[in-house]
Amino acid sequence: MKRRELKKMINTITECFIAECLATSLYGNGHHRSQACEQLPCLLHIQRDYISRISHVEPGMKASLYFCKLRNGLAKELGGIADQLEINHKIAS
Numbered sequence: 001m002k003r004r005e006l007k008k009m010i011n012t013i014t015e016c017f018i019a020e021c022l023a024t025s026l027y028g029n030g031h032h033r034s035q036a037c038e039q040l041p042c043l044l045h046i047q048r049d050y051i052s053r054i055s056h057v058e059p060g061m062k063a064s065l066y067f068c069k070l071r072n073g074l075a076k077e078l079g080g081i082a083d084q085l086e087i088n089h090k091i092a093s
Helices: 003-027 030-055 063-085
Strands: none
Touching: 003 030, 003 063, 030 063
């Protein structure tokens, strides 16, 4: 997968989570609204962090291994947020 495609994938996935948070904050009950509002800055930080990490591969590590770890780390972090928000979507890894 090319770096450009990986960046687009990260943007698409995080934007879906952000849209879910916004919808939950508008239409959810009180408990879910507060959780959704708390997760928005975290999602933006994750998006910015992973996009910047694509451009700067760790020296001494094979690129394929680095990007595999990057995708797995993203899936793990977004999976944790999905569990907190009780989203029942599968994350492609």
